Amino acid sequence: MSDYLLELRDVSTGFGANTVLHGCSYHVSKGEIAGVLGLNGAGKSVSLKVVAGLLPAWSGQVFFLGEDVTKMSVEERVARGMGHVPQGRQVFPDFTVEENLRLGAYTLRRRDKSRYKSVLDGLLERFPILAERRDQLAGTMSGGQQAMLAVARGLMSEPKLLVIDEPSAGLSPVAVQELFETLKVVHETGVTILLVEQNVTFSLKVADRVHIMQRGQIVYEGIVGNLDTDKVADYLGVGRLLSKSLKASAPEPVVTR
């Protein structure tokens, strides 16, 4: 049992002979935006694959809504309320925006077809650029617009938890700014978000809580606003240069695990 919305407990996994996660544990409480930070190759995205069920955990457990879902298939986890915004967005290029959204609502339409119309209209309202390009093929849209579509698609199944993997990669600063606002708005509607992001400042702006991962383990966890900036800077290999900007946004440190 677990009292968090989502919890990873001592998960280790990897590919073939290489172990990537060595007993990684972190948790996301209801209504929170949790960020997972770390350098390239630290295993951030791999941990999301375990959360989603795409990658089996060699050992350890995954809890969602308090239930042990380690052995559960991807489809079932989505049905229980886990929405995804995959790495590199992975929108369906040959489908129109609406078809992408309709597919995003696959589990919703199986649960309760009548709600589909209202959820769709609600989202189109909130994402005007998608409303304009409703019948445009997703493949022909810009990186930023595709990111919006991916987020909207993730929300179409009215998830309790939205898992977002490196949304800012390859986006222009302007698009990153828009994405930041969108995530803020989405969070206000009460959706819990688990965010993996390589862009440190972006994460610190968005997340409430931060878990720092290094070589497959969580080495630091703290509420944004009272982070031990030097330790965080060191873990993130950002060095003293950036600690100045970190200080501005993180008042007091929290004891590490």
Place this chain on the structure above:
Amino acid sequence: MTDITGWPYESGRGFNFRFTKRKLIALACIAASIAVPPLLFRSTPFLPSHIALNIAVGVSFILMALSLNVLLGYAGQISLGHGAFLGVGAFASGLLTSKPQLPVLVGLLVAAVVGALFALVLGVPALRLRGLYLAVTTIAFAFMMEESLFRWEPLTGGSAGLELPRPLAGTFAFSQHADYLAFLLVFLVGFWLFDQNITRTKIGRAFNAIRWDEKVAQGFGVPVASYKILAFVLSGALAAVAGALYGHLIGFINSESFAFKSQPNYSLLLVIIVVIGGLGSRSGVAVAALFYALLPRFLEFLQGWEMIVGAVALIDVMARHPGGIAGAVRQRAEKRGEKKARGDLSSTDDDELPKLPKLPRPAGLPERPEILTGSALLEVHDISVTFGGLKAVDEAALTVHQGQIVGLIGPNGAGKTTLFNAISGFVKPEGGSAKFLGRELMDLPPHARARLGIGRTFQQIGLTKDLSVNENFLLAQHVAADYPVPKGLLYTASAGGSERAMRKRATDAIEALGFEAFTDTPVRNLSHGQQRLVELGCVLVTAPELLLLDEPSAGMSPAAVENLGERLREIRDDLGRTVLLIEHHIPLVLDVCDYIYVLNFGKVLAHGTTEEIARQPEVIGAYFGEAVA
């Protein structure tokens, strides 16, 4: 870089035994002892003729399977129409020996040449095709041969076919099956020696590298296109000879003998034999060939069941061991070996990079112009690369001076690796130029650039992961293997000498890295840090002038990154090499680099010495999305 051909490769290691001189002579005696008895006990009860016939069929299957193994097992080029080459060889030899009564050996020779020619015709399109598309082309080729050329009456007699006489040695005709079995066994020894010469020279290693990843092969200076054609030509010639030998054994072939629909379908059966035997493992393939050839003949009561059992076995083996039986055997062997290797490993922190090998410049290297220290080694002017409308690299320019470590930093997707690929030749830029030692790189193919002295590492470890550490070091010296291919195939003295020199150099490099324990462990089983180290060693083994390193610190612990800095300085100062380095780890960059270029959205945002860049934190800030605040 994912495995482009999507093909599960097991190294040629398998359970082949390595030949030393003493073993060679022993082998010759074994061959003679195998060949002579069938002659002496011709059709006496000891070796009744139909037993001899069946064994001879088994041996021909081995020859056919070995020919496909060169193409599919070693070079990874998927040929599902190999039966066509068998047919070409059989008909070529048949035409010469039945009507104009030429000696069979002449027929076999011509068959080899004709087989090689047809393989060339199929090899050219193979240059541009990968995986399933190549497989489909080979099937199309086989059908084209079967439905048109093999049925062309003037050439093959159509459905009436051709008679293939038995060879003549002076007055002695190999008419008895036992005699022909002896004749075949001599060719088996010949094929085995030839195949062994492929695997132990640069040819086999180049094939393995091409099978694993063409970019890695090009990075080590392997001219991929010509080696692919070589694989097709060798395989086609061997298959033609094997087909002809089989034709002379059964004495008669017609338009349907090698057809796709015929029973057995040689093209698919040979693929099954090579795959079940474990790709690339010569002994595994030979055992599987014998099994498939002899089972239906000796177990007559099976009648029809043997194909059903065979098909189910194939499906089962593929489902459980994508790498084939020998692959499974190897995996078990390696698992035991790996546990032992990993055992010793966990004691030391594998990210401590010990000293890098200081090796003299190998003799066989092509001549390089004299370089003055500090002179501009690499000058890149406004290189632009666009992918589907998106400008990945936008008029980037940079210069690297001899003896410098130049850093190239920028966020994900800024175009750093694309620029590297443009310099290495894997990507065709729209415009701009890149001069190395005054030579324009843009009009050179990737492997030629490597030969000039540009070493390259890759983000996903540019090694042939299913080959052992030792073999990767040998492959890395491809540039220094100065003997021509034919000499390699005959393993002549000069080729042998060059190979021995390379072997010695590889062992020295491995010892310098302290990796003797893993000489024969496939790279796949090493830890990430160790693989990174082996890659660095391989690139350095031919002492290239310029090293392009793509994010060497990825996945390393802070302590290891510190150590990496040490090693990079060592490469520059002790080994006198020049480095162009893509890196995310800013402290490492600031600590090690002499000059830095900051790239974003394909443009060079800023460049300058480390101090200048360090003084402009907002440059790095922008790089980190500071503008967001």
Place this chain on the structure above:
Amino acid sequence: MGQTLITGLATGGIYALLAVGIVLVFKGSRVLNFAQGEMGTFGLFIAFWLIERQNLPWIVGALGAIVVVAGIGFAFERIVVRNMGDAPRLSVAVATIGLLLLLFALELKIFGPSPQILPGPISGLGIKVAGFFVSPTQILALLTAIGLGIALATFLKRTDFGLGVLAASQDPGATRLVGVPLARVSAFTWALAGGVSAMAALLIEPTVGIFAAGFMTGLFVRGLAAALIGGLTSLPGAFVGGVVVGIVEAFIQQRYVQSTFPGIGSVAVMVVIVLVLLVRPQGLWGKAAV
């Protein structure tokens, strides 16, 4: 001239049916099913047994064959393709070669190697169509091909599950992440492809007359050519590809009917395959899939 066009269209319809089966499996589980043709032949033997030995009406035999072969497709996916998971696609392709040989050996063992004759759904002589002459079975083949195409297209576009099948071919990972059960999609495509291959065989046989083990494997290569022209990933492409191959083959054969150089038609088809692969591997409609 017109007659050759009609013949080309008729055989093209059948190649299109084969190509649809190939593309379906490729879209569903990114595998080139080499047993696609032979599954059809097995269906023919089932139909032959039902119609000739149990003398049931043709339609019952045909439906029986379609159901049985769909079952074979479903079973193969469930037993082999699924637990090969994300093994390299070529290993799965070699496994389908195993299925091809298994079906071939089973046909020889159960039904014997000798050729059999199966009457067509509607016998009777040909009918004049706009001055040209087409046999009833050829018309039926073309109509079925078109009918099946339309039914399939609407199902895939309209229903959620259908959309899931189309999505699986574009991005299997993302498809799972929106909650579509990829396993069921793959099982569905393999079963449907089995049914389609049986249907193709049942329609081709009457025009040829005699069939034996391995009958459809020869035609499989032409179906493959059709699928390739369409780009291996697009159903409409497979249709157009089928008709193109049928017409090209018909015209070439008609032009060289006197010549003693054998197999001109098949040479033309093979040249088409190689050209398409070299010039536009992703075919006219598809995206570069491999």
Place this chain on the structure above:
Amino acid sequence: MGRLLEIRGVFVVVLLAMFVGAACSGGPAPSAADPAESPGQIVDNGDSGKIGGGKLGKGKGKSSGKKGGGSGGTSSGGSSGGGGVPADATDGSTVSATGQKVSEKQQAERARRLAKGLPTVNMWPQSTAQMGFTDDAITLCGHAALTFAEAFDTRPEDINVYWSMVNDNGGVYGRDVHLTIEDDAYRPDNAVQAAERCKAKNPFMLIGGIGFDQIPAVRAWNEQEQNRLLYVHHIARQDLSKKYSFSFLPTVEQSGRLAARWILAKHKSDKIGVIWRQSEAWEPGHKTFLASMKSAGKGLVADLPVQKDQAVYTQQIAELKAQGAKTVFVWENGLAAIELIKQAKQQDYHPTWVVFPFQIMTDTLKEEMLNPPVEGIAMWPAYVPGATSGPFAPYAAEIARYEEAQRKYGRAQKGNDILWMTWLAMKQVHQWLLDCGPNCDRNRMVALLISGRHKAVAPNCPFNFKANQHVGGFLGNIFKATNVSGYGPGWVQTNTCVRI
């Protein structure tokens, strides 16, 4: 250079060892005796008056003591050598080839008369001339397309019906005749392997079934030094270079000429087309057909080559229709003819087809064979199961005897044309064995054939080996597909033993 020499050295050494081994073993090889090349005398110890010189033992009992090997030949090693004359060779009674009960003594007497003045033949050495003969059995072996059994509805046990009947009536001079059939799957490469299996049984005679492609392959195989069986086979090319092969049917060339002669006689006024199998084995017939047409000044409107198992003939039919061919000669096998006629009907094209007539065609195409009736050229008499009246009347007795034997010894089904053809062939071989006498051997059998003294057993057309010592046939029958009452469409003989 050391290493280079060494490698090459190894290879050369091995090759040398192999040849030396071969050379020395080539000499006094223990078994493969080289037969004398030139045909020699019949080995008979001079007194041709007495049969085989062996004492003719009395008593019919099977177990009567083995007579000393007749002078016929010392049996060296197992069944591979010949047997002597069985004790009860001439005192029992047996059935003659024409079906009457007859005494062995009479037959032996006739054999002795025929033996006088036979040409001398010495194609097999004395030691193996009587291979296949033991005291109480004669082994024969044949290759035929058994895998097409279901299509032609023939099983090994059906093909053996004739010899079961003969053995049941005392055999041939007291010897039972055992015939085994090896399957050649209607393909030449399998036929060679089937012949290989037959050779392992040391048969007295190798018999070849239907198959233009299979027979040439086996003939070539049979000429090789270690094979050389007495090979009697179905229609094949002239090819007189094959010394050990004989056929009492016309050749491929003659069949082509017969077809041309028939079409010129019956369909001279029509536009004529020909579809022919492009293969070396079929080419000679096509050539003679064209030559005969040309010599009669008759041009062809279409001359279309096809491949074996081509299966789809739409283009060829379209071409024939375009050229308006009224009569089409199909120089292909029965299965191809079925597909051709079926596909032509679907393309609304109804010429007069001239084919090789097989019962499978009329059974399959039924009414589609009748308008206009398909014509056939065959080297055997027509047969429709159960039909004995009308054109079948002249040989109704033989048909009845055949069907009765089928029921008694075969799988009791009604029999078909392939089995009927085999029955007649076996009947002819039986006649040869009787005429060759109790102490027959392969040299004497060949001498008997090439002397032209044997008689053709009705209803086979007469044949005569005198012309070229290897091919006896020169006549053929013309069939027409007609509705046979009580059976339905079948082949009926309209013209018998037409001269080629």
